[in-house]
Amino acid sequence: MTKKIRLNAFNMNCVGHIHHGLWKHPRDNSIDYNDADYWIELAKLLEKGLFDAVFLADIVGVYDVLGDGIRATAREAVQLPVNDPLYVVPLMAHVTKNIGFGVTCNLTYEQPYLFARRMATLDHLSKGRVGWNIVTGYLDSAARAMGLKQQIDHDDRYDRGDDFMDVFYKLLEGSWEDGAVLRDRQRGIYADHEKIHRITHEGPYYKVDGVYNLTEPSRQRTPVLYQAGASQRGNQFAARHAECVFTGGPSREALAKIVGNIRKLAVDAGRQADDIKVFSGLTVVVDTSEKAAQEKYEDYKQYASAEGSLAHMCSGAAIDLERFGLDEEITSEKLEAMYPGRLKRTGNARGGRFLEGTTRRQLLETRGFGSGNGAIVGTPSQVVDEIAKYVEETDIDGFNLTRTVAPESYRDFIDLVIPELQNRSLYKEAYEEGSLRHKLFGRGDKLPASHIGSRYRA
Template identity: 75%
Template sequence: MNCVGHIHHGLWKHPRDNSVDYRKPGYWIALAQLLEKGLFDAVFLADIVGVYDVLGDGIDVTAREAVQLPVNDPAYVVPLMAQATQHLGFGVTANLTYEHPYLFARRFATLDHLSGGRVGWNIVTGYLDSAARGVGLKQQIDHDDRYDRGDDFMDAFYKLLEGGWEDDAVVNDRVRGIYADPAKIHRIRHDGPFYKVDNVYNLTEPSPQRTPVLFQAGASKRGNAFAGRHAECVFTGGQDRPALAKMVAAIRGEAVEAGRERDDVKVFSYLTVVVDSNERAARDKYDEYLAYASPEGALAHFVSGAGVDLDRFGLDEEITDEKLEALYPGRLRRVGEARGGGFAPGTTRRKLLDARRFGSQQAPIVGTPSQVADEIARIVAETDLDGFNLTRTVAPECYRDFIELVIPELQGRGLYKTAYEEGTLREKLFGAGRARLPGNHHGAQFRHGHQRSGHR
């Protein structure tokens, strides 16, 4: 994330962490080169457009602990990293609720051009009231309504990127003085319930991928339906593996329901790793990291998504649905969305803080390279995941440790690539010749001469 503190809050204070340099170009260039050395598919750039201001009814904890505050726009670091690499992809988070597809399409087409076809878009619809207030709304739009808007946005987005210019519209004939054939540049008309477009798409010629690789996160029923129609890569999570396996199956099932193949969607979960050459060293490193972690920062992060200020409860007071409903009428649904379910009986603020001792609710894998590789293999076997989003702890140390210690172990087991394939990000993820959306994807119907079959 283009900020100091991302997921494991408080670890920016560690003396070997360099995340406070996020404002410097060299930080991003070095990160990209390191990840490419490790053959990472992509660097995933998260983002928010609000602030975590619910805990204590303010930003005291958020500001002190740099809980995604301040945060810069993620898109602008992509050209820096792309120039310094050849293969690394870039997943960029952007909130469609506060964008318009006409200008937004140009932004991502430009990034796709400048990166040589290595860009993905992580589609989010927002979850913070503070973001909505920042753009003039009283509160954020209702959860399912945001996805309804999202479907309309995506249709306009596809029309612009897939249907605006034909593949051979650019002639680039200096002798005849013709750069583009006007007959192959088309007026885009979209009259949806939320978005209107009526113009010749004169903003960019076709980029290598046209539509960026489409990422999405979320586990709600409406979110999964949206993913089944649009997403090519889906982030999900959870410590309970049977539940995670059910989520993976549900996501793939939604893709099939939308007329796609199960394998048209890659499903990833988060992974936090603390690794060293022997188990004692790994445990010592974890304990060292733990000394800098901020459970309070993690709680400030969580409660803003739920929209309830848990500082209103005593440290050992049980948090119940009845008490929450009395304090925040109608908010229990928000709590369920943020947690993937309500609070368990006996939950207290102390227990929530203890569960976030590492500055996050994500429990790390701590051990030797062999132990980490064993655990990764077990998770994949038990859940049908395609891969992982490796979370930052102490940077760049955490990336370097994983690259130097874990990846060789995975490669030795045939579980990790030994070289990059050529091509765009979509081709690296889905195979050669698949630089653009496959023919059975919802967005492909908006291109000229489309026939919905196979992976054309």
């Protein structure tokens, strides 16, 4: 395998992210997420490990489906409370030079004119190291909080997203020409008005008519575009817009099919198959010996919350599993009776199928590490064996490394796994110069000509 593996540190501006309950571990410092020093020190650590980016997840709304409330969510800090991910980026960018920042923002509840300014501002302040993880939302609680009666239908959210992106590209790529900013003190001309263009857009969801006067062009203009989704409609959206996709599957075989489908859809959209970097989730517990790694894993598990993980999963699937007895089998007929038509409307039918044939007790038992995600547990050599095999068998490009006990799990990976990856020539020895986009693709700072956004360039 000759591919250099890409790595993002998967995190969130909150206490409990993916492996719920581990904030209670005495060596975990995630309860300090409100402190600027928490993010500053994290950024320094991750840049030492040559991570490509900090990938910051986010949600709008709360996990309030299990038990029809937030009892488990609040007790176990299941992404509650959660702060805005954008505001920690300048802190981390100021103390680093190379690591990128992928921030999750839900376009369903944004207006493109102001959102484009926020992203361009971050790109300026970070000197071209910002990416945007495009999501359309999936929580009914978010829709209600934003003034809607219920979540917008799944495919309609992506239709809205396509319209949003058209405006976004027009604003960032088509409004100011590259030579518009002169900064000419002698002649007293800061910008050439003839190279600043009025933007008009009248789509099915968004309308804009005006000069984009809020920021001058940043280094990347358009941030690196990430996307996370699993449906066919989501994959079509990714094939049109995304440069990096975060996805997963129940097995390596399933994930390989998903990756192949994404790359095929990209080619169908007029792009190259390698125009998209595909990432999957990764959890690692590593130590210098197999025995020490297993003991660390068992130590971590003492603090994990299976119920917190179930609260997380229930909202994602839009199904309250407390309506089932502990040992009552979950069937499609029962789910449809409880939620007639709703699972299909919200795009959660896949989650419903995943639950069929199991019980609430079995689901809790599989979440002994505070998540439905498994972990690679072992020595550096064993961990890298699994990572390399995963990449080779699925054709993914890299991983979003999930934190467990923070920052210990990141530090262990950097001190133990990164050197082993480098010894096998699977990971970079140093950062390349340039923007986040150039570091990832080696093709310059701006969107490539094959990307739809480049067509809007002035």
